[in-house]
Structures are given as C-alpha cells and as structure tokens.
Amino acid sequence: MVVQTLQVLHLPINYPLCFLVFFSTLCSYNFHFLLGAIYLHKQLSANFLLQQKKRIIFFLTGAAGVALFLLPAQINIWLFFLAAFFTGLYSMPLLPVNMPAFVKNNGFAKTVLLAFTWMFVTAYLPMHQAGINIAAKLSIVLLFQRFVFMLILCLLFDCKDAATDKIIGFHSLATDVKPVYIKWSIYALFGLLFGINFLLQKNGLSLLDVVAFSAITIICFFVYLFSLQKRGYVFYYFWVDGLMILSALLTGLAAIV
Numbered sequence: 001m002v003v004q005t006l007q008v009l010h011l012p013i014n015y016p017l018c019f020l021v022f023f024s025t026l027c028s029y030n031f032h033f034l035l036g037a038i039y040l041h042k043q044l045s046a047n048f049l050l051q052q053k054k055r056i057i058f059f060l061t062g063a064a065g066v067a068l069f070l071l072p073a074q075i076n077i078w079l080f081f082l083a084a085f086f087t088g089l090y091s092m093p094l095l096p097v098n099m100p101a102f103v104k105n106n107g108f109a110k111t112v113l114l115a116f117t118w119m120f121v122t123a124y125l126p127m128h129q130a131g132i133n134i135a136a137k138l139s140i141v142l143l144f145q146r147f148v149f150m151l152i153l154c155l156l157f158d159c160k161d162a163a164t165d166k167i168i169g170f171h172s173l174a175t176d177v178k179p180v181y182i183k184w185s186i187y188a189l190f191g192l193l194f195g196i197n198f199l200l201q202k203n204g205l206s207l208l209d210v211v212a213f214s215a216i217t218i219i220c221f222f223v224y225l226f227s228l229q230k231r232g233y234v235f236y237y238f239w240v241d242g243l244m245i246l247s248a249l250l251t252g253l254a255a256i257v
Contacts, residue, residue, distance in 0.1 A: 001122035001146070004248035007255050008142070008209050011130045016072035021121055023065025024083075030059035032091045075129045083125065086117040111158055111173040115151035119143055138203040145196045145213065149247070152189050152220060155182065156227055156240050186224060193217050208254035216247040 002018050034055050070080065090113055123146040124134070132139055158174035159182065174182060194217055201210040223239050 001118070001244050001248060002126050004251050005123045005126045005142070005146070006130065007248070008205060008251055009127070009130070009132060009138075011126075011132075014073065014126060014129060016069045017075060017126060017129060020066060020069040020073040020075075021125075023062045023069065024087075024121070025062070026058055027062025027066055028087045028091075030055045030062060034059060035091050073129070075125055079125060079128060083117065083121050086113060086120060090114050090117065110171065111154050112151065115147055115154045118150040118154075119147040122146060138200070138205065141196060141199045141203050142205075145193070145200060148189055148193050148196060149217075149220070152186060152193070152224070153240060153243060155186055155189075156224060157236065158182075159227065160231070160236055190217065190221050190224075206254070209251055212250035212254040213247070216243065216250055219243065219246065 002021050003013055006013050034052060037052055037055070070077075090110055123143050127134060127139060127143075134140075134143075155173060158172040159179075161172070161174070173185075177185075194214065197210050197213045197217060200213065201207060220243050223243060227235070227240070
C-alpha cells in the first residue's frame with residue numbers, strides 16, 4: 001500500500017520505508033495476537049510460551065526489522081512514534097491490567113482507529129516523507145480514499161472475529177452493532193468509496209488510476225458478498241488481506257500501460 005501511494009503520485013519508491021512498514025505490521029499483528037492468547041490463558045508458563053513460539057518468533061523478527069530499517073527510511077521519528085502509539089491503542093484493551101470502561105468498551109473507536117492507523121502508515125507517512133503538500137485537495141482525497149477502503153476491510157475482519165472477540169471481551173463495531181446495521185454501513189461505505197474514486201480524477205489523478213481504484217472497489221464488493229457465508233482463514237488472509245496487494249498491483253499496472 002505504501003508503494004501504491006508513491007506510484008499514483010509519481011514519486012520514487014522508498015524501499016527502506018516499505019520494509020519498515022512490512023516489519024512493523026509483522027511485529028504489531030503478532031503482538032496483538034499474543035496479547036489475545038495471554039488474555040485467554042490468564043497466565044504465562046513455559047508450556048504456553050512453547051505453544052506461542054511461532055508468534056513470538058514473528059514478533060521478534062518484526063521488531064528486529066523495525067530496528068534495522070527505521071533510520072534508513074528517513075521518516076520523522078515523532079510520526080513513527082505516533083503511528084506506534086495508534087497501533088498500541090488498538091491492542092490496549094487486551095493488556096492484563098484494569099482499564100477504564102471507555103477504553104475496553106468503545107468498539108466503534110477501535111475499528112475506526114485501526115482503519116485510521118492503516119491510512120496514516122500507508123498513505124500519510126510516505127506522502128509526508130516525500131514532501132507532498134498534505135493540505136492539497138488530491139492529498140486529502142487520497143487519504144480519505146485509503147481510510148474508507150481500509151475501514152471496509154477492517155469491518156470484514158471484525159465480522160469474522162466477532163464471536164471470538166465476544167469471548168475475550170474485545171469490543172469492535174461487529175460486537176457492538178447489530179449485523180443488519182453493519183451490512184448497511186458497509187453498503188454505504190462502498191457507495192462513498194465509488195464517489196471518492198470519482199473525486200480523485202477530478203483532483204488530478206489519471207483516468208487509468210481511477211479505473212484501477214474502481215476495479216478493486218468492485219472486486220472488494222464481491223469479496224464482501226462471499227464473506228456473508230461462513231469462510232475460513234484462507235479466505236480472509238488470502239482474499240481479504242490480498243485486496244491490499246491487488247489494489248497496488250492494479251494501480252502499478254495502470255502506471256505502465
């Protein structure tokens with residue numbers, strides 16, 4: 001997604017930044033799932049750590065990658081810590097300590113926060129690092145497009161994890177809002193996303209890029225329809241997560257056509 005942001009704005013690819021985002025994602029995802037496992041297990045033991053050794057290895061690998069690429073990425077260090085703070089806020093309810101009710105129970109805020117963090121990391125950071133005027137109309141619309149797209153994907157995962165989240169007491173939109181309202185919210189977000197794609201062209205993005213964004217929106221809509229039936233991990237981690245990669249591939253193809 002970082003590559004896509006740079007591609008559509010015709011900017012050189014900052015490979016250290018791409019690797020930094022990759023390892024940060026690897027680190028934060030496994031940190032979150034480790035916290036979830038600890039929250040359910042209620043105690044640490046040698047046997048528990050052995051059961052979680054793959055996640056621990058991935059977490060440590062991600063942390064090492066972050067340390068390796070942080071300086072070469074040449075991003076504002078305060079923006080990096082801000083992104084880390086946003087990421088930590090999402091997982092905070094799983095910490096084995098007493099949290100205020102508004103932290104543990106605000107499902108709407110956590111889902112929106114996750115989508116915002118994805119937008120911040122994959123769009124705002126590379127644009128800021130490249131010296132793009134964030135206040136320009138195209139920048140604002142592109143940031144909004146990324147936020148809405150990621151919010152749809154976050155909602156799909158929220159729906160998948162709703163049953164498990166209820167067991168561990170982790171709130172999200174899918175645990176706090178009736179399924180029918182979630183469905184209509186997703187439909188509304190797809191309509192909004194198509195409208196934003198149109199605004200991208202009005203504000204200077206190429207027609208081929210807009211076609212690519214519209215194509216991924218249509219594909220995402222059909223993936224959502226398929227998700228209404230019970231699906232396994234392969235579907236979500238290949239098709240739903242894969243939409244981010246596919247989106248970048250389509251805009252990359254548009255750039256060379």
